[in-house]
Amino acid sequence: MAVRAGILGATGAVGQRLIQLLEPHPAFEIAALTASEASAGKDYRQAAKWRVDSPIPDDVADMTVTATDPDEVPDDVDLIFSSLPSSVGAEVEPGFCEDGYVVSSNSSNGRMDDDIPLVIPEVNADHLDLIEVQRDERGWDGAMVKNPNCSTITFVPTLAALAEYGLEKVHVATLQAVSGAGYDGVSSMEIIDNAIPYIGSEEDKLETESRKLLGEFDGAELSHNSVDVSASCNRIPTIDGHLENVWVETADEVTPEAAMAAMEDYDSLDLRSSPDPLIHVFDQPDRPQPRMDRTLGDGMAIAAGGLQQSPFGLQYNCLAHNTIRGAAGASVLNGELLLENGYL
Amino acid sequence: MAVRAGILGATGAVGQRLIQLLEPHPAFEIAALTASEASAGKDYRQAAKWRVDSPIPDDVADMTVTATDPDEVPDDVDLIFSSLPSSVGAEVEPGFCEDGYVVSSNSSNGRMDDDIPLVIPEVNADHLDLIEVQRDERGWDGAMVKNPNCSTITFVPTLAALAEYGLEKVHVATLQAVSGAGYDGVSSMEIIDNAIPYIGSEEDKLETESRKLLGEFDGAELSHNSVDVSASCNRIPTIDGHLENVWVETADEVTPEAAMAAMEDYDSLDLRSSPDPLIHVFDQPDRPQPRMDRTLGDGMAIAAGGLQQSPFGLQYNCLAHNTIRGAAGASVLNGELLLENGYL
Amino acid sequence: MAVRAGILGATGAVGQRLIQLLEPHPAFEIAALTASEASAGKDYRQAAKWRVDSPIPDDVADMTVTATDPDEVPDDVDLIFSSLPSSVGAEVEPGFCEDGYVVSSNSSNGRMDDDIPLVIPEVNADHLDLIEVQRDERGWDGAMVKNPNCSTITFVPTLAALAEYGLEKVHVATLQAVSGAGYDGVSSMEIIDNAIPYIGSEEDKLETESRKLLGEFDGAELSHNSVDVSASCNRIPTIDGHLENVWVETADEVTPEAAMAAMEDYDSLDLRSSPDPLIHVFDQPDRPQPRMDRTLGDGMAIAAGGLQQSPFGLQYNCLAHNTIRGAAGASVLNGELLLENGYL
Amino acid sequence: MAVRAGILGATGAVGQRLIQLLEPHPAFEIAALTASEASAGKDYRQAAKWRVDSPIPDDVADMTVTATDPDEVPDDVDLIFSSLPSSVGAEVEPGFCEDGYVVSSNSSNGRMDDDIPLVIPEVNADHLDLIEVQRDERGWDGAMVKNPNCSTITFVPTLAALAEYGLEKVHVATLQAVSGAGYDGVSSMEIIDNAIPYIGSEEDKLETESRKLLGEFDGAELSHNSVDVSASCNRIPTIDGHLENVWVETADEVTPEAAMAAMEDYDSLDLRSSPDPLIHVFDQPDRPQPRMDRTLGDGMAIAAGGLQQSPFGLQYNCLAHNTIRGAAGASVLNGELLLENGYL
Known part of the structure; x- marks a missing residue:
């Protein structure tokens, strides 16, 4: 019943x-x-x-x-x-x-x-x-x-997939859709032919919620993860789908190939709304894109792509449907x- | 004449x-x-x-x-x-x-x-x-x-203004306008209600040109600056104006206030097309924005804003008109x- | 088979x-x-x-x-x-x-x-x-x-539903999506924050194809309908879905209510891709809208709305998905x- | 002073x-x-x-x-x-x-x-x-x-230029910019990748204000012009500039060439904000366009183009900057x- x-x-x-x-x-x-x-x-x-x-x-x-x-x-x-x-x-x-x-x-x-x-x-x-x-x-x-928060949900699963390498520093820049602000949250005059490099209190949410989500619960107390996260949040003229550029520095080196495998293999769950795979990894460097990929897994998948070595570690992009998965x-x-x- | x-x-x-x-x-x-x-x-x-x-x-x-x-x-x-x-x-x-x-x-x-x-x-x-x-x-x-390159020109003047603090690491995410690709470079079907997290060979230009620009010329030879730059480039549905999120780690600590002062005071030149000030610094956290600020200084100014401390150093946004200044x-x-x- | x-x-x-x-x-x-x-x-x-x-x-x-x-x-x-x-x-x-x-x-x-x-x-x-x-x-x-043509398909079913009243004059203004021009047909620089009041040879297609479609075939020869159609075609920044403003003058008077009923009752067919109803009629004056209504009937329905008396006869709007139904x-x-x- | x-x-x-x-x-x-x-x-x-x-x-x-x-x-x-x-x-x-x-x-x-x-x-x-x-x-x-009203101002000068031919019937479809609704009037979620075929009480303004503007004042009383106007109003994703498709039926026949001449020669005034010419007429069929032409005459000019014979008389497009001229x-x-x- x-x-x-x-x-x-x-x-x-x-x-x-x-x-x-x-x-x-x-x-x-x-x-x-x-x-x-x-x-x-x-x-x-x-x-x-x-x-x-x-x-x-x-x-x-x-x-x-x-x-x-x-x-x-x-x-x-x-x-x-x-x-x-x-x-x-x-x-x-x-x-x-x-x-x-x-x-x-x-x-x-x-x-x-x-x-x-x-x-x-x-x-x-x-x-x-x-x-x-x-x-x-x-x-x-x-x-x-x-x-x-919707922007936190978008990148945390990809970090979780890399956690075994020892997360140390994360930089993340977000390109967020207008629906994240609610129906009347962003006026058309603010955003047509424009981008806004600020979303009130959003950066703090990415930085603190991610540490809690990636923390350990011992049955009595929850300790937050020690990874340092710095976020820069932007609103852009898309309807749905938050796109994020991520740089990760890890304790143990992780190649783009290993990171792709870790993301592709990351456990899904046997719950009705959990997609399989959880993280859809693209080979093409120009994906994921909001309009093309936001409905993967009925809007519940995380999409990732563009994995490459940066001078500082790993670099990639990820995307999720902000009003469904997010x-x-x-x-x-x-x-x-x-x-x-x-x-x- | x-x-x-x-x-x-x-x-x-x-x-x-x-x-x-x-x-x-x-x-x-x-x-x-x-x-x-x-x-x-x-x-x-x-x-x-x-x-x-x-x-x-x-x-x-x-x-x-x-x-x-x-x-x-x-x-x-x-x-x-x-x-x-x-x-x-x-x-x-x-x-x-x-x-x-x-x-x-x-x-x-x-x-x-x-x-x-x-x-x-x-x-x-x-x-x-x-x-x-x-x-x-x-x-x-x-x-x-x-x-x-247009995306390089946008952020290098702000780095130059901070050079006295000893540039070490730079992360930069770009939100680039469609005019940067030429008139027919981006089709409307690619970009309406969308963003593309990749621009061919653009990241490399930001990473290498910036080191050459910030290098030293001793009259005979040019040595490149040792700063490490990692770029992530995105195309978004704006006509003109590249917006960039920048994180800078410096050898000597620089407060947001000191960085604002350094940018505001950064030398302009006595050339006809060089604006005064070169870098227009905004107090408001939600500026600069492409449609609002791309024509500052007749399109030749650099705009900066959102200066704040990140867990890793300094963080800010900058903007320039990509087909004029860029x-x-x-x-x-x-x-x-x-x-x-x-x-x- | x-x-x-x-x-x-x-x-x-x-x-x-x-x-x-x-x-x-x-x-x-x-x-x-x-x-x-x-x-x-x-x-x-x-x-x-x-x-x-x-x-x-x-x-x-x-x-x-x-x-x-x-x-x-x-x-x-x-x-x-x-x-x-x-x-x-x-x-x-x-x-x-x-x-x-x-x-x-x-x-x-x-x-x-x-x-x-x-x-x-x-x-x-x-x-x-x-x-x-x-x-x-x-x-x-x-x-x-x-x-x-896609823009012809959008309005002709609504005219067919009104044919019993004797079609005499039709004015139609179209607001057409960029996908109608093919993937590279409209560059982003042409259409962001813009509209183009001209689509090559499109007006002629609406004016002549509609007369042929509404004509009579006696088993040997096809006579075109005598209705006069004048079209004005515009490209706007939408991905899919052509919206059209239509004015119809008929020999016999038709009220908006009678027109709504005629459209709602207009025969669908027993073919797999023919939706039922063929024409989805909205009460709300601000519908149909491209992004909201283009996928009605899996993209095969015609949507109509805003039916009202004009000084010259009947006036309404209609919409169809231009790359599916169209x-x-x-x-x-x-x-x-x-x-x-x-x-x- | x-x-x-x-x-x-x-x-x-x-x-x-x-x-x-x-x-x-x-x-x-x-x-x-x-x-x-x-x-x-x-x-x-x-x-x-x-x-x-x-x-x-x-x-x-x-x-x-x-x-x-x-x-x-x-x-x-x-x-x-x-x-x-x-x-x-x-x-x-x-x-x-x-x-x-x-x-x-x-x-x-x-x-x-x-x-x-x-x-x-x-x-x-x-x-x-x-x-x-x-x-x-x-x-x-x-x-x-x-x-x-801004949408009335856009087309009435072109009608005034044709008044000598005896205005009888006018159909006008508008493609209106979001700024016409005020800064918060149209939310981004309503209009990105979309068009709205309705603006509350707007059609009535075009239909009645135009008759008053084109009327005769004898020093004591104002008689409205007898032209019948029917309007269909649409909101589209443009920032500034209302574009309008116009069909005019006149008592005396007017060729597109004669209409172009009448518009180009239509009197400007010797007031500071009145541009010369008042009406800028384009030869190219795909002009005027909002983003390209809204700032003609510092935003005070009317632009017209696409003049052609329709089955019912004259047909053309016009444009004005809705928050400046309008x-x-x-x-x-x-x-x-x-x-x-x-x-x-």
């Missing part, structure tokens, strides 16, 4: 993607939709300005949107997917966890908290058990797991991991 | 920019236009598919285009501006130098030759005297000076330097 | 779409690929610069490309899909028909010939029997059917019609 | 263009800047997010922004340029006129009022004297003149006309 799931922030860009991914999902059933007070009480069809490239599922369209409040969500809902502005998330998510809901959240609040697992299942599924620590410390019946799909995948590990 | 100047490759994208810049120039007079055999004998108006955003100057429009051959260029022409495909440049440019013409060339052939000065006047004007060595070795009556304007500026230094 | 099919011009943009559509098609089997002399003898993988957003089918990748010549195509091939430059098509297509091949062609040569059926199956399937006249006149064992899919659909009607 | 001028809505996109145009203007001096309550009391530098491609003039940057209220504007200001949202304009503009200010407004409120002159100086300067009627009826010491420049030009005609 499908797990009954609610979506917090269901009218937003990531909320719409969540509906698109969950509606055909055999393990989850959409049972609640919340949004801001202004939308509460409306049919979803009226409340949402639907912008995804497949029609609103009919049964979802007729559901009534409620306020984002645990009391408004039916008790038989077990799992909550959350994609709220971080300030709203910080305020309301803990209440859901207290009330016994298991929350898989894409919101950035709390990601770096010591007792909140920040998880990409193929990279650090074992961090999920930080939930036990969390429940001890917070007295929650429910639980909270977070997925990282946001809604990441939360759904964490939901699958929660289910597999008995948290639902 | 104005120096009589010829333009090799006058119908191409950079050739058109050269005409736009030279036509109102008080020191130079357009006296010859060459192009491929197919265009020879035609009026420039018919030969060129004019695409610059100001009309063809009337007197230029009526000039007859000749083949790219020293015998076709009038003897009273002293200075040659060349913007040819590198394979053509390699074949025909030396013949002009042998015949006594002084050539300021944007073509990439020969840039790394030991006896060819590769010059950004504000950075390494003293390298120009390599012409003496060149004449000795090659027996030329004329001379050849090259300007670097190509046609660079050649014109070298022409001005040749004149000032008595080579014309 | 599947009909064995050859593709003329298999390496081009439409040729690649043909492969994408035919590979999974149950009724057709790709048995021959031709291209220019330069490609003949190569594996398709080497000959084509594959640019479609799904990988090259493995068995197609390994096929050997031949020259575009009937002698090079195996005799057991029955059906030829052709997408050649019109000058090449004019030269080589008749030879295939003489040799007994049935040709479904997207090339513009011959479209307006009296004895060549120009067919959109849902609009004028009965014109196909013009093949009998054609065989009589030309002595062909094979046959030739053409599909119209080119490769149109030829495949004609192939299905040929099969259904016993010509294969 | 320069007329002291105030700008209502000075922080908006058109307000910024007004500052850019007025700052170097010899006849006007910027003496007051107003904006919403949130900005009142701040320096302009802080209040405005400056986005125009030239720096904020220093003296303007240091001016204090006031609320949009006649009591907040110094008494020695004579002329008010207004670019407010129409709902705000409707509320506050009349108060300024009552208080004796002469208002040149770009806001759409009141444009169709019987006693408000709607003026493009080169087209209907004589309508300005409707101010006498206005003052009689409203008891204003000041006065109000409006300029039309908005800020239009208001400044009306200011110059007010000055020339003694209203200041």
Whole structure:
């Protein structure tokens, strides 16, 4: 029987993607939709300005949107997917966890908290058990797991594939799509025939979330990885798909050929939304490209290419679909991991 | 009296920019236009598919285009501006130098030759005297000076401003405009809603030309700078203006504030096309941006911004207009330097 | 058993779409690929610069490309899909028909010939029997059917739906995607932050092809429809999907509501590639939009919207995917019609 | 001595263009800047997010922004340029006129009022004297003149040039730039790789404002022109420059050649911001294009091209810079006309 799931922030860009991914999902059933007070009480069809490239599922369209409040969500809902502005998330998510809901959240609040697992299942599924620590410390019946930022998700799997060589220094420059900022986040006048070399607080997310994701969990405490990461983030005129240029310096030397093999062989998982292979490696130097490669693995694959020796170590490019693998799909995948590990 | 100047490759994208810049120039007079055999004998108006955003100057429009051959260029022409495909440049440019013409060339052939000065006047004007060595070795009556690649020109002035701190390692990621590939170089289907993480042989140009530009000339020999540079080049959907993310590691520590001051105070030159200041430094973290800032200093300024400490040293962004400062304007500026230094 | 099919011009943009559509098609089997002399003898993988957003089918990748010549195509091939430059098509297509091949062609040569059926199956399937006249006149064992130009296909089905009201005058302005010009047809420098109000000989195609498509075939002769059409064609920076603004003046008055109903109810066909409904009509005034709606019906639907009264009659917008419904899919659909009607 | 001028809505996109145009203007001096309550009391530098491609003039940057209220504007200001949202304009503009200010407004409120002159100086300067009627009826010491909508301004001068042939029917399809919607009016996710065939209430403006502009003023009453206009409006991914496809049916036949001559010879005016020629006519069928031609006449020219016979009369394309000729420049030009005609 499908797990009954609610979506917090269901009218937003990531909320719409969540509906698109969950509606055909055999393990989850959409049972609640919340949004801001202004939308509460409306049919979803009226409340949402639907912008995804497949029609609103009919049964979802007729559901009534409620306020984002645990009391408004039916008790038989077990799992909550959350994609709220971080300030709203910080305020309301803990209440859901207290009330016994298991929350898989894409919101950035709390990601770096010591007792909140920040998880990409193929990279650090074992961090999920930080939930036990969390429940001890917070007295929650429910639980909270977070997925990282879209730009972090894009390059961390490739680093994980190289971890055996001893990660020391990483430089990463991002070319990020406008959808990462939400539907109205980047005006057309800002970005047509232009690029913006700054995305507020984004660089910090790549630099700190990656160390947490690549850290070790000993069952009691999580130690972050010691790799130093420096990021430079740019917005460019693409709709979907974050492209990243990466330089990695490792303790042990790694040739481009060995790195390609390590990426190609990097473990995928036996979860429904985890693609096989996880990392699609291109021979051609001019790939991956956002428009050509963002839908690999139904938008859940990581693409890599251009692997070469730099004067300082290894150099390559990677790409992921920022609103699927980097946001809604990441939360759904964490939901699958929660289910597999008995948290639902 | 104005120096009589010829333009090799006058119908191409950079050739058109050269005409736009030279036509109102008080020191130079357009006296010859060459192009491929197919265009020879035609009026420039018919030969060129004019695409610059100001009309063809009337007197230029009526000039007859000749083949790219020293015998076709009038003897009273002293200075040659060349913007040819590198394979053509390699074949025909030396013949002009042998015949006594002084050539300021944007073509990439020969840039790394030991006896060819590769010059950004504000950075390494003293390298120009390599012409003496060149004449000795090659027996030329004329001379050849090259300007670097557009993506090299964008970041080298900022490195030069920091040179006193001891340049050690540089990582640079470029977001390059489509005009850098020539008018038909990037098809619209390749680049709309897309980015391409590869530009053939571009990374090598940034890595090697920068060391030559920042090198020392002792009057006899040129030693390259020892800085290690690693570049990652991307094409994005912008018309003009290359944006670059730069990380610099220096021997002596440099704070962002000191780096801003060094860039702002970096010497400009008293040449007509050299802007003052050379480097325009922005306080706002989200600048420079291609569409907003590429025309600073009539397209001849370098813009920098986003200076900050990285885990590894200094980090910042820079921008230049790739077909003005990065190509046609660079050649014109070298022409001005040749004149000032008595080579014309 | 599947009909064995050859593709003329298999390496081009439409040729690649043909492969994408035919590979999974149950009724057709790709048995021959031709291209220019330069490609003949190569594996398709080497000959084509594959640019479609799904990988090259493995068995197609390994096929050997031949020259575009009937002698090079195996005799057991029955059906030829052709997408050649019109000058090449004019030269080589008749030879295939003489040799007994049935040709479904997207090339513009011959479209307006009296004895060549120009067919959109849902609009004028009965014109196909013009093949009998054609065989009589030309002595062909094979046959030739053409599909119209991509911009013609977009609006003619909506006109056909309104034909019962008596079409008199049509004004149509097109906003056409860059893929309509082929992969290298529109350079990025021409179209980023721009629009081009002219596409060579395109207006004439909309004006004349529409009259032929809407004409009557009495079994012996085809009379063109008397509607007067005036077109104004623009290229805009979209990848796929031609959007058109249409004004129609009819003999009998038609309200927007009646027009919507006529379009929604317009007959689809029972062919595999014909979508149901053929015309998807939007209530929202701001639809259809290229990026949102071009893949309706797997790219084979026509979308319409914004129906309203103008001072002169009816006014609306329509959209179709120009390389699927407007080119490769149109030829495949004609192939299905040929099969259904016993010509294969 | 320069007329002291105030700008209502000075922080908006058109307000910024007004500052850019007025700052170097010899006849006007910027003496007051107003904006919403949130900005009142701040320096302009802080209040405005400056986005125009030239720096904020220093003296303007240091001016204090006031609320949009006649009591907040110094008494020695004579002329008010207004670019407010129409709902705000409707509320506050009349108060300024009552208080004796002469208002040149770009806001759409009141444009169709019987006693408000709607003026493009080169087209209907004589309508300005409707101010006498206005003052009689409203008891204003000041006065109000409006300029039309940006998409109306683009095509009306070309119609005016053809008026002698007897305008009967006009179809116009617009391809409008995103800046026409204001800085945040069109999100990048709406428009990259897309077009939107609808702009709220825009079609009505083209249809009604054009009839008023082309009407006759007998000194007492204004009669609208009887031409029927039907518009279809599209938003496309261009930054600046509205391109329009126009079909005109006239009482007397007009050849394309005669129409070109009529447009080229159409009277310019002896006002500072009026370009000569007013209408720049291209021979090439693929011009005008937004990025290439929007800055003709410093953004104040109308460009036309592609003139040809259609089955129904004349057909052509036209273009104007929508935020200069179509908005800020239009208001400044009306200011110059007010000055020339003694209203200041």
